[in-house]
Amino acid sequence: MPRVRIRPAHGRCVTRASTTRRYPCLPMNPIVTRFAPSPTGHLHIGGARSALFCWAFAKKNGGRFMLRIEDTDAARSSLESARGIIEDLHWLGIVNDLGPYIAQNGSIGQHDWEAGSGHPPVGEYFQAKRVPIYNKYLEQLVRAGRAYPAFESNEEIEAQRKVAVAAKQTYRYPRPAEIEYGNFNAALEARWKRAQSGERHVVRFAAPNEEIVVHDQVLGDVKYAAGEMDDFVIRKADGFPIYHFAVVIDDETMGVTHVMRAQEHLNNTPRHVALQRALGFRTPIYAHMPLIVNMDNSKMSKRDKAKFARKAAKDAMAKDKAITAASLSASTGQDEKLIAQFLSADNDSLEIAQALAKHFKVPLPEIEVWDFRQNGYLPEAITNFVSLLGWNPGLKTPDGKDLEKFDMQFLASHFGIERIGKQSSKFDRAKLLSFNADAINALPDEVFASRWRTWCEEFEPEFARVVGSADERWLLLARAVKPRAKTLRDGVRASAFLLRSDDATDFDAAACEKNLLASDRQGLSLLRTVRDRFETVGELEWTAPILHSLIEQVGQQAGTGMGPVSQAVRIAIAGAAVSPPLGESLAVLGKAASLTRIRRCFERFSA
RNA sequence: GGCCCCAUCGUCUAGCCCGGUCCAGGACGUCAGGUUCUCAUCCUGAAAACAGGGGUUCGAAUCCCCUUGGGGUCACCA
Numbered sequence: 001m002p003r004v005r006i007r008p009a010h011g012r013c014v015t016r017a018s019t020t021r022r023y024p025c026l027p028m029n030p031i032v033t034r035f036a037p038s039p040t041g042h043l044h045i046g047g048a049r050s051a052l053f054c055w056a057f058a059k060k061n062g063g064r065f066m067l068r069i070e071d072t073d074a075a076r077s078s079l080e081s082a083r084g085i086i087e088d089l090h091w092l093g094i095v096n097d098l099g100p101y102i103a104q105n106g107s108i109g110q111h112d113w114e115a116g117s118g119h120p121p122v123g124e125y126f127q128a129k130r131v132p133i134y135n136k137y138l139e140q141l142v143r144a145g146r147a148y149p150a151f152e153s154n155e156e157i158e159a160q161r162k163v164a165v166a167a168k169q170t171y172r173y174p175r176p177a178e179i180e181y182g183n184f185n186a187a188l189e190a191r192w193k194r195a196q197s198g199e200r201h202v203v204r205f206a207a208p209n210e211e212i213v214v215h216d217q218v219l220g221d222v223k224y225a226a227g228e229m230d231d232f233v234i235r236k237a238d239g240f241p242i243y244h245f246a247v248v249i250d251d252e253t254m255g256v257t258h259v260m261r262a263q264e265h266l267n268n269t270p271r272h273v274a275l276q277r278a279l280g281f282r283t284p285i286y287a288h289m290p291l292i293v294n295m296d297n298s299k300m301s302k303r304d305k306a307k308f309a310r311k312a313a314k315d316a317m318a319k320d321k322a323i324t325a326a327s328l329s330a331s332t333g334q335d336e337k338l339i340a341q342f343l344s345a346d347n348d349s350l351e352i353a354q355a356l357a358k359h360f361k362v363p364l365p366e367i368e369v370w371d372f373r374q375n376g377y378l379p380e381a382i383t384n385f386v387s388l389l390g391w392n393p394g395l396k397t398p399d400g401k402d403l404e405k406f407d408m409q410f411l412a413s414h415f416g417i418e419r420i421g422k423q424s425s426k427f428d429r430a431k432l433l434s435f436n437a438d439a440i441n442a443l444p445d446e447v448f449a450s451r452w453r454t455w456c457e458e459f460e461p462e463f464a465r466v467v468g469s470a471d472e473r474w475l476l477l478a479r480a481v482k483p484r485a486k487t488l489r490d491g492v493r494a495s496a497f498l499l500r501s502d503d504a505t506d507f508d509a510a511a512c513e514k515n516l517l518a519s520d521r522q523g524l525s526l527l528r529t530v531r532d533r534f535e536t537v538g539e540l541e542w543t544a545p546i547l548h549s550l551i552e553q554v555g556q557q558a559g560t561g562m563g564p565v566s567q568a569v570r571i572a573i574a575g576a577a578v579s580p581p582l583g584e585s586l587a588v589l590g591k592a593a594s595l596t597r598i599r600r601c602f603e604r605f606s607a
Numbered sequence: 608g609g610c611c612c613c614a615u616c617g618u619c620u621a622g623c624c625c626g627g628u629c630c631a632g633g634a635c636g637u638c639a640g641g642u643u644c645u646c647a648u649c650c651u652g653a654a655a656a657c658a659g660g661g662g663u664u665c666g667a668a669u670c671c672c673c674u675u676g677g678g679g680u681c682a683c684c685a
Contacts, residue, residue, distance in 0.1 A: 038684075070685060076684075157682090158682090161682090165608085170610080170681065222611070222612080224611080228610060230681095233682080233683050238683075240683090242683070262679095263612065263613090263678090263679065264679055265680095265685090266679075268680085291678075293678075295618075297677065389619070392619085396621090396632095400633080401632085402634065404633080404634060405634095421613095424677090424678065424679085425618090425620090426619075428636080430618080430636055431619065441648075484646065484647040494647085555644080561644085563643095563644055567644070569644090570644075570645060574645095576645090577645060577646085578647090579645070581644075
């Protein structure tokens with residue numbers, strides 16, 4: 001696809017949400033954005049967009065893009081997930097300047113601020129390893145009378161919350177009367193000593209009783225009235241900081257200047273601002289991006305896979321009473337109890353969802369980057385498509401259409417916060433598919449062949465083995481398959497004829513009737529003519545253009561045109577009325593296999 | 608329920624900030640044709656939207672207000 005020249009659509013004046021809010025304190029330091037996932041699974045497609053925008057913004061402004069791993073939830077985080085997320089980002093072409101990366105030998109290394117960069121090295125980009133830092137600031141807060149240990153158990157709090165909810169009231173943790181805002185008094189000191197002595201406790205932030213205004217670059221000023229915020233927990237009983245606390249400290253100590261994240265975090269921001277003020281930190285520039293939601297307006301979540309599999313199972317059960325949790329357990333090998341729980345939505349086990357999907361042969365919705373990769377989507381199609389969810393370049397192509405096809409380089413030079421929209425966008429898979437098809441078609445044949453092959457070797461090894469190791473064979477197949485592949489996996493589907501055994505004798509009945517047997521077995525007779533001609537073709541002449549013109553000639557001589565001849569040959573070699581173009585198909589198959597297949601076809605219909 | 612955000616074709620969106628060039632443009636999808644050895648690709652065309660109601664104004668998709676609708680968030684998750 002030719003890269004189009006672009007021109008600005010309109011002289012749009014960029015004043016929204018006051019771009020005058022420049023970062024006030026460190027004018028010499030570079031812009032730093034960050035993507036800070038929690039390593040509890042694969043990279044979510046929404047996370048990929050957040051990362052992409054952060055990356056693009058940093059690139060556009062000559063800044064740095066940082067990756068930080070928020071693994072303070074000890075129970076759910078895993079190093080394996082962190083590794084997966086880093087790999088997913090890398091695959092998409094979103095490479096971080098700061099924070100963890102995967103080295104050649106597979107170990108995890110970290111890019112850090114180098115000497116002379118204007119920022120001291122931060123050392124650790126995994127939050128779980130920064131606990132001493134959080135504790136230092138925590139103590140500072142306690143001694144300033146802005147945080148205090150609290151000793152209620154989780155259960156007690158939970159019970160109080162239930163009462164409040166039952167009474168249709170918002171639960172707010174009531175600050176103990178003995179705690180004096182901003183004063184490290186005797187009562188607080190006593191609590192602190194109790195906590196230090198090892199008694200189980202959490203630490204709560206003494207929230208300020210003042211209005212907080214978040215100056216958001218996308219949404220404008222968002223006001224939160226005084227008294228809205230309660231004394232939320234900043235350190236858990238297990239000693240790990242709570243998200244809000246860790247984020248604020250990290251953004252400060254890591255030099256983050258711009259926080260761009262999804263709108264679901266908007267209501268967290270006043271907490272962050274309050275914390276920053278209490279700690280004497282700067283407030284970074286915030287930009288909250290619209291959410292990406294499903295077509296039915298629900299939030300796009302990993303649980304959608306469970307929902308989807310559950311629905312498929314229930315639909316099947318409604319049709320066939322013989323299907324039960326027990327029968328499903330028997331056929332999927334999953335635990336019956338877990339399946340029963342899964343069906344009644346008591347758990348959302350991914351494993352069971354996948355097993356059921358496989359059993360009922362329904363594809364699960366792609367939610368994570370890995371899903372898309374596995375299903376044959378190209379990273380450039382994903383980043384292009386996803387960048388248009390909640391942002392657009394506002395440019396036109398020379399023929400006056402909206403510019404919407406572009407690459408990472410373009411994003412890195414054109415991205416800006418001022419063109420981020422406010423409303424959430426639905427994730428339209430059909431359009432993504434179209435982008436993917438276009439991206440595939442934009443690839444030169446050789447490039448497509450090589451990328452398709454690499455993908456097949458990873459995700460369709462059996463197919464890759466059948467195609468073999470010869471580059472020419474891959475190229476030949478790739479050429480035939482490219483225009484009919486919206487995904488790399490489609491390419492394999494389109495090549496199904498290759499997987500067919502040369503000795504197979506099953507042929508699509510309707511297709512045979514129409515193309516071989518109808519009109520007094522006209523198709524078979526055409527096939528015989530073609531076969532006779534094929535036999536005279538030398539091994540070296542067995543090429544797509546020669547075979548194509550040969551079929552064409554037979555059609556002309558028979559007065560039928562190419563169509564009927566083609567269909568007869570197609571059924572003989574593919575067993576069905578659909579296959580890639582015949583010349584290429586026959587060439588990939590080779591002379592011997594092609595003739596064997598035709599012979600089997602005659603054997604099948606000789607009776 | 609409290610708080611917060613949002614509102615242009617089915618979907619992503621342009622236009623909105625700086626009101627007239629908009630009986631609203633593009634893309635995906637849909638439908639109808641065409642090209643073609645099948646399936647696709649490709650080409651042409653069509654249907655399809657300013658949530659509703661009030662203002663302001665000579666004039667509103669664009670500015671203001673209300674209503675309605677949608678969403679987010681209220682954890683010892685992030």
